[in-house]
Amino acid sequence: MNKLKELEAQSIYILREAYNRVKPLAMLWSLGKDSNVLLWLARKAFFGHVPFTTILLDTGNELDEVYAFRDEYVKKWNLTYINAECPPIEETDPSLPPKTRAAARKTLGLKRVIEQHQFKGILLGIRRDEQAIRSKERVFSPRHESGEWKFRDQPLEFWDQYKTDFVTGTHLRIHPLLAWTELDIWEYIKQENIPVVPLYFARNGMRYRSLGEKDITHPIVSNAATLDEIISELKTTKQPERAGRAMDHEQEDAFEKLRSSGYM
Amino acid sequence: MTTNTLKLVVVGHVDDGKSTLIGRLLYETDSLPDGKLAELKAVSLKRNMPLEWSFVLDAFQAERDQAITIDTSQIMINRPGRQVTIIDAPGHIEFLKNMVSGAASADAAFLLVDASEGVRQQTRRHAYFLNFLGIQQVVVIVNKMDLVQYCEEKFNQVKANIIAHLQEVGITPQAIIPVSAREGDMLSARSTHMQWYQGVTVLDAMDNLVATDRIDSGFLRFPVQDVYKFDERRIIAGRVESGVLRVGDDILISPSNQMAKVNSIETWHAEKQVEARAGESIGITLDKQLFVERGDVVSHLENPPMLTTVFRATLFWLGHDSIVLNKTYKMKLLTREVNVIVQSIEYEIDTESLQKNKVEQLRKNQCGEVILRVQELLPVDEYHSLKHTGRFVLVDAYEIVAGGMISMKGFPNQRTLLEKRPSNLTQVKHYVTYDMRQQRSGHRGGVLWFTGLSGAGKSTLAMALEQMLFLKGYQVYTLDGDNIRSGLNSNLGFTPEDRAENIRRIGEVSALFADAGFVCVTAFISPYQADRNKVRRMLAQGMFHEIYIKADLEHCEERDPKGLYKKARKGEIAEFTGISAPYEAPLNPELIIDTVQLTVEQSVNRILEYVKETFAYSSTAEVVV
Incomplete structure (x- = not known):
């Protein structure tokens, strides 16, 4: 099997495990490239259907093209969709640096929507190669009632046997794309012809490599205006993917703090 | 399209320099993103350390502060033609479960040894686990050569030690390389400090490793x-x-x-x-x-999985609490979840000395062999023949606590006992019906199946009962070891398959006697519930009477009428029930006869009463065949 086929098969296996073992199940659909790939893989796993709820954690501050994309594909793909509005910045932990606080609104929004709908499993499109902290994640990763991630005592995970038993009050974060790289994602998008938000393609020498909220996400300098150009750019770039995400860079452990309190 | 990624795990004793090696390899293969080097310098400076390569992977604040790896981490290295996923596994014993989580998916391993310290506890343990997890491609890296002044003699000493240990574990290393990760010797470039070394560099060795794919050639599962x-x-x-x-x-x-x-x-x-x-x-x-x-x-249809209710497993135990004999755990085997009972703990394997020790329990981070039992027939494969379907995990109170590999050594494949029924037979109707037979004999037919330890009194009671029933006018016959083993089953030995076949034939013969209207008494240890249940299913409903001839091991051993216990204790008889093979007391017997409490006469009377009640003839009694 070639690499993409192997990754696809593994992710489908994980999605099916999640759907069988964890109920009710939902998926965070940030509308970025990764969560679009995840949604596509779900349709492969379930033969054209998406048998769980999709959620956008909406700060009201997403980029306009992101909202437009959402409106189009909720209909087109016949999705069960929740628009989860995030609480204002005043409700976040004031000890965090300002841009990290802006990101922490999503953590609160997520907690709220989980509580409201009593979700036991949340599917997320995070990848190991995005960020050093995320590289230490498990595929099935338990969260405590407060949403907290106990990274010092993570469960055993091997031979494709995942932690699917958990105490009431906790929930699982499930990460079917953990083993994918940014390059894999784009090669798969090309192979499958998966629609993405147009902001990824360069206009006037700039493009978004990672999508986030308006004030804390910035485009990078690039001329990659097609899928092929993006793929060849990624093969040579030495820029980290999240370079344009301000919250990662405020403090050495900013992202660790965000994640251990429940961020994605 | 990229070719398959190689997954490479780096293991070794805590402090032998795993994260440093990886950080340095990332740098030398130009795999670090922009700004990472500057970030590392800043973070190291903040802690008053020289440039700390390990911080690339040790991303948690706690890991950097204590300079140890807590959890496994993965990072990509770009090589010509393929990507290599490097898995950093913690070396500290406390984090063995994280090491296993990291290493289990790897195609190959780098095993690090500190040149100044030599082979240490975790080196040996990790080597054992690599073999356990099925990782056969291993490259040994003797690190920190700078601390021993790049001394060839020192290297040869460590090399001899590690080769000897790996050989015992069952691993042949692909290369053994002297390295200083901190100074960058023998990673990508050859070292000027070690002209005496002619072998491959670390990157050469990495490029020689192959990604192991799943095998299409095995049987379909x-x-x-x-x-x-x-x-x-x-x-x-x-x-x-x-x-x-x-x-x-x-x-x-x-x-x-x-x-x-x-x-x-x-x-x-x-x-x-x-x-x-x-x-x-x-x-x-x-x-x-x-x-x-x-x-x-x-x-x-050809080569299906085996079916069994009992099997052997080599376990590595990673739970906080020790494994408990007779306790029920949840087993996850492929997509199946089933309760298993720990029937026995055979021995512990010391992962350092590789000695097998008799133990009462397996504690956290120990390996050993156990016998596990399930209630219903379970499809299994043996690990050595089909890796992916011959392994499982155990769950206790929400947590995965162990990994295990299945062996059927000593146990029969119960599928062969179920099947093999000729399908081209048509039944011929008897003109003499079961009811007519009952009418003539004045009682119903059935099987009194005695089960119990050797020396519990099965044969003694069976013979006495046979005599009493005969005197009372019953059609009765006793099957025991002597009349069965010497004739019908003279071609069977004592292998597990033969034992199971022995019971199956006895079951079929007793069913014929019962159908002929006889009271058929059998006197065999028949230690497994599953075997007895199988016979119960051979017979029409209500015809099988499981009678537990109960006496504890101590009493049976004291009686020892045939001197067998003595021989078994000396090890002259292998797999002797009660000593070196299990006995499963009936779960729901029709009758229990406690021969420690009752005399032979009392026991026989008790069974006679039971026969009188349940074998009484009635023309309206419905027998479901």
């Missing part, structure tokens, strides 16, 4: 993950673990033993498939409606 009915199709979903599945194949579903044909392989947004190979996640439809559920295993 397609464990059912789920059954979907999103639309008009009823799709059986799962992943092919080994072998190849094709449209039109005749398949067998275990353990239910149903057969069907593969109608289609279903896909979405992909070309129509006619075959699926190992590793593919697919969905199939069958030519007929069968009851199929998660956990069932689809195979071809």
Whole structure:
């Protein structure tokens, strides 16, 4: 099997495990490239259907093209969709640096929507190669009632046997794309012809490599205006993917703090 | 399109420099993103350390502060033609479960040894675990050569030690390389400090490793993950673990033993498939409606998985609490979840000295062999023949606590005992009915199945009972070791298969006697509940009477009428029930005769009363055949 086929098969296996073992199940659909790939893989796993709820954690501050994309594909793909509005910045932990606080609104929004709908499993499109902290994640990763991630005592995970038993009050974060790289994602998008938000393609020498909220996400300098150009750019770039995400860079452990309190 | 990624795990004793090696390799292969080096310098400076390569992977604040790796981490290295995923596994004993989580998915391993410290506890333990997890490609890196002044003699000493240990574990290393990760010796460039070394560098060794794919060539195993009915199709979903599945194949579903044909392989947004190979996640439809559920295993008719209620397993125990004898755990085998009982703990394997020790329990981070038992027939493969389907995990109170590998050594494949019934026979109707036989003899037929330890009194009671029943006018016959082993079963020995076949034949013969209207008494240890249940199923309902001749081991051993216990204790008899093989007391016997409390006469009277009640003839008694 070639690499993409192997990754696809593994992710489908994980999605099916999640759907069988964890109920009710939902998926965070940030509308970025990764969560679009995840949604596509779900349709492969379930033969054209998406048998769980999709959620956008909406700060009201997403980029306009992101909202437009959402409106189009909720209909087109016949999705069960929740628009989860995030609480204002005043409700976040004031000890965090300002841009990290802006990101922490999503953590609160997520907690709220989980509580409201009593979700036991949340599917997320995070990848190991995005960020050093995320590289230490498990595929099935338990969260405590407060949403907290106990990274010092993570469960055993091997031979494709995942932690699917958990105490009431906790929930699982499930990460079917953990083993994918940014390059894999784009090669798969090309192979499958998966629609993405147009902001990824360069206009006037700039493009978004990672999508986030308006004030804390910035485009990078690039001329990659097609899928092929993006793929060849990624093969040579030495820029980290999240370079344009301000919250990662405020403090050495900013992202660790965000994640251990429940961020994605 | 990129070719398959190689997954490479780096293991070794804590502090032997694993994270440093990886950080340095990332740097030398130009795999670090921009700004990472500057960030590392800043973070190291903040802690008053020289440039600390390990901080690339030790991302947690706590890891950097204590300079140890707590959890496993993965990072990509770009090599010409392929990517290599480097898995950093913690060396500290406390984090062994994280090491296992990291290492289990690897194709190959770098095993690090500190040149100044030599082979240490975790070096040995990790080597053992590599073999355990099935990782056969191992490169040994003797690190920190700078601390021993790049001394060739020192290297040779460490090399001899590690080769000897790996050989015992069962690993032949592909290379043993002297390295200083901190100084960058022998990573990509040859070292000027070690002109005496002529072998490969670390990067050469890495490029020589191969990604191990799943094997199509094994027997077909397609464990059912789920059954979907999103639309008009009823799709059986799962992943092919080994072998190849094709449209039109005749398949067998275990353990239910149903057969069907593969109608289609279903896909979405992909070309129509006619075959699926190992590793593919697919969905199939069958030519007929069968009851199929998660956990069932689809195979071809030839070479299906074995079926059993008992098996041997080599375990590595990683739970906080020790394994408890007779306790029930949840086993996850492929997609099947089933309760298992720990029937015995055979021995512990010291992962350092590789000695086998008799123990009462397995504690956290120990390995050993156990015998596990389940209630219902379970489809299994042996780990040495089919890796992916011969291994499992155990769950205790929400947590995975152990990994295990299945062996059937000493136990029969119960499938062979179920099947092999000729199918081209037609039954001829008797003119003499069962009811007519009852009428003539004045009592019903049936089997009094005595079970109990050797020396519990089965034969003594059987013979006495036979005599009493005969005197009272019953049609009665006793089957025991002497009249069965010397004739009907003279071709059977004492292997597990033969023992099971022995019981099966006795069961069939006793069923004939019962059908002929006899009271048939059998006197065999018949230690397994599953075997006794099998005989119960051979007989018409109500005809099988399980009678537990109960006496504890101590009393039986004291009686020892045939001197067998003495021989067994000396080790002259292998697999002797009660000493070196298990005895399962009946779960729901029709009658219990406690021969420690009762005399022979009292015991016989008790059974006579039972026979009088349950074997009484009545023309209206309905016998379901």
